[in-house]
Structure formats: C-alpha cells, structure tokens
Amino acid sequence: MVSIATWFKAGRPQTLALSFALIIVGSAVAAQVGCFRVLTFVLTLLTTLFLQLLSNFCNDYGDYESGADLAGRRGPERMLATGGLTTTDVKRAMWFCGVSAFVAGVLLLFSVSDTLGLEGVLFMFGLGLLSIAAAIAYTVGKHPYGYMGLGDLSVFLFFGLLGVAGSYTLFAGRPSLSVFLPATAIGFFSIGVLNMNNLRDYDSDLRSGKRTLVVRLGTRWSRLYQAALVILGLCIMGCYVALFGTPWQWLFLIAAPRLLLHVRTVLTTQDHDVIAAQLKVMAVNTFLLSLLFAAGTVIDKLI
Numbered sequence: 001m002v003s004i005a006t007w008f009k010a011g012r013p014q015t016l017a018l019s020f021a022l023i024i025v026g027s028a029v030a031a032q033v034g035c036f037r038v039l040t041f042v043l044t045l046l047t048t049l050f051l052q053l054l055s056n057f058c059n060d061y062g063d064y065e066s067g068a069d070l071a072g073r074r075g076p077e078r079m080l081a082t083g084g085l086t087t088t089d090v091k092r093a094m095w096f097c098g099v100s101a102f103v104a105g106v107l108l109l110f111s112v113s114d115t116l117g118l119e120g121v122l123f124m125f126g127l128g129l130l131s132i133a134a135a136i137a138y139t140v141g142k143h144p145y146g147y148m149g150l151g152d153l154s155v156f157l158f159f160g161l162l163g164v165a166g167s168y169t170l171f172a173g174r175p176s177l178s179v180f181l182p183a184t185a186i187g188f189f190s191i192g193v194l195n196m197n198n199l200r201d202y203d204s205d206l207r208s209g210k211r212t213l214v215v216r217l218g219t220r221w222s223r224l225y226q227a228a229l230v231i232l233g234l235c236i237m238g239c240y241v242a243l244f245g246t247p248w249q250w251l252f253l254i255a256a257p258r259l260l261l262h263v264r265t266v267l268t269t270q271d272h273d274v275i276a277a278q279l280k281v282m283a284v285n286t287f288l289l290s291l292l293f294a295a296g297t298v299i300d301k302l303i
Contacts, residue, residue, distance in 0.1 A: 012056045018193055018283045019052040020045060020158055021290035022186050026167030026221055028294035029303065030180050032246070035171040043108035047128070050053075050101035055135035057093045060085075062139025063210075098132055108170065115163040127166060131158060149213045151198075152191050160187015181240035182293070187252070188233035189286040195226050196279040198274075198294075210268050227263045234259065235290070248296035250302075255289035 023044050034193040040223050064087070068260060085093075109121050130233050134154060138146040144153065164183035169175045198205065198214035199222055205215050214222040234256055241249045269275060 017045035017287040021287045022163035026164040028297040030229040040133035047104040050097045054097035055098045059139045061090045098236040156187040178244045185233040185237040188229045193231040200276040246300040248300040252293040
C-alpha cells in the first residue's frame with residue numbers, strides 16, 4: 001500500500017502554493033470592489049487544487065513514459081521514476097483528480113450562476129474543460145506541447161490571464177480591464193517558476209529530447225529571461241496599485257527584495273544546486289507576494 005508521504009511527495013506541494021497565489025490575487029481584486037464571497041473562494045481553491053494535482057500527476061506520467069526522468073536528472077524525487085508509485089497508481093490518481101476537478105468546478109459554477117448568468121456559466125464551463133485538457137496534454141500524448149517549448153505560453157494563460165481574471169469574474173460576474181495588470185504580473189512570476197524548473201532540468205531534458213524554452217534558448221539567455229520576468233512582474237504589479245489600488249496594497253513590496261536577490265543569484269551563480277533551490281524561492285515568494293497584496297486589501301477594508 002502506498003504511504004501518505006509518497007502521495008504527498010508525488011503531489012508536489014510547492015506547486016500548490018503557486019496555483020493558490022493566482023486565486024488569492026483575483027479574489028483580493030474582487031474584494032477591493034466589494035464582490036468577495038467565502039463560498040466562491042473555497043470552491044475556487046478546491047477546483048484549482050485538483051487541477052494542479054492532475055497536472056502534476058500527468059507531468060510525472062508523461063516524463064516517465066518519455067524518458068525525461070532519467071537517472072541523471074537532478075531535483076526532487078519523482079515517485080514513478082524511483083518506484084514509489086506504479087503507472088497504475090498514477091493513472092488512478094489522474095482519473096480521481098480529473099473527476100474531482102470537474103465536480104468541484106460544476107459546484108462552483110452552480111454557486112455563482114446568479115452572478116454569471118447562463119452565458120457566463122457556459123463560458124466558464126468551457127474554460128474549465130480546457131484547463132483539464134491542457135493539464136493532461138502538457139506532457140501526455142503523442143505530441144505533448146510542454147516538449148515543444150510551449151509550456152511558458154500555457155502557464156502565462158492559465159496561471160496568469162485566465163487564472164487571475166477568471167477567478168475575479170467568478171465573484172464580479174464580468175471581467176475588468178484593470179484586473180489584467182495583476183493577472184499579467186502573476187503570469188510572469190508563474191513562468192519564472194517554470195523557467196527555474198526547466199533550468200534545473202536542462203541537461204536531462206536535452207538528453208531526452210524535451211525541447212523546453214530553456215533548451216531552445218540556452219542557459220545564458222534563460223537566466224536573462226528569468227530576470228526580465230521577475231522585474232517586469234514587480235513593475236506591472238506596482239502599476240496596478242498606483243493606478244487602481246489602495247496604499248495598503250503596496251505591502252506586496254515586502255516580497256520584492258527577496259525576489260530581486262533571487263534575480264541576482266540566478267544571474268551570477270554557476271552552481272547547479274543553488275539554481276535548483278531557486279525554484280522553491282521563486283514559488284514561495286510569489287505566494288508571499290499574493291498574501292501581502294490580499295492582506296493590504298483586507299486592511300484597507302477594515303480601516
């Protein structure tokens with residue numbers, strides 16, 4: 001019988017914090033305009049949780065089948081590659097997470113049907129199905145788009161534009177142009193997490209034929225790309241607060257020094273282990289930034 005610790009590792013908890021960050025930011029913007037509802041927030045988090053777990057299990061399965069998880073791969077253990085889980089275990093987990101995401105999503109849409117209206121519900125339902133399909137097709141199938149260098153674009157869309165703006169829309173009933181600023185910022189930070197993952201796995205991806213954007217660009221340009229993502233993300237977040245936000249939302253800047261230190265580390269170090277550790281730094285500080293931004297919104301409402 002598979003232990004709870006093994007399933008916990010297979011679920012990659014560090015990625016869950018990143019997926020929650022986009023919901024927190026979208027919900028904070030909704031709270032800023034007086035549209036926040038606890039039930040909607042909980043169901044959105046639950047749906048996102050199962051979608052992210054589905055993506056993680058699909059990624060493990062696809063990389064294992066393609067040979068991307070080679071013996072020389074560095075980074076956290078993959079439960080399929082190390083024998084902690086069998087392909088049958090992972091397939092069952094994929095089915096469970098996919099069905100759970102679908103059920104949670106349907107409950108979510110039912111709870112906000114009065115706000116969205118029929119057309120809005122159908123549109124969001126379509127986005128939900130697209131999210132499930134995208135999670136599977138990233139590394140699974142004959143032509144996984146994650147192996148073609150398209151992962152960055154997918155992350156920007158689903159963890160940025162659609163994730164943040166979509167969660168806001170569930171509260172407000174319709175999107176707002178202003179929400180696309182923090183959506184873009186979180187999208188850039190999310191790409192940054194993926195970019196660090198691909199920098200860590202550069203050698204094994206190159207050997208296995210996984211043509212990520214890092215493999216296509218090379219490590220030097222990928223490091224500069226990382227710096228641009230972080231700096232632009234911080235600037236765009238600042239633009240939102242300056243134009244549409246409240247003074248307390250500048251709290252997000254508390255996370256800025258650690259992110260800028262991350263940029264300096266990525267640009268200056270050649271130590272692979274240090275680079276590998278920066279993935280967690282990027283994910284944790286993106287989550288921290290989202291919490292600080294949301295805290296600023298709450299404080300402003302309470303004062």
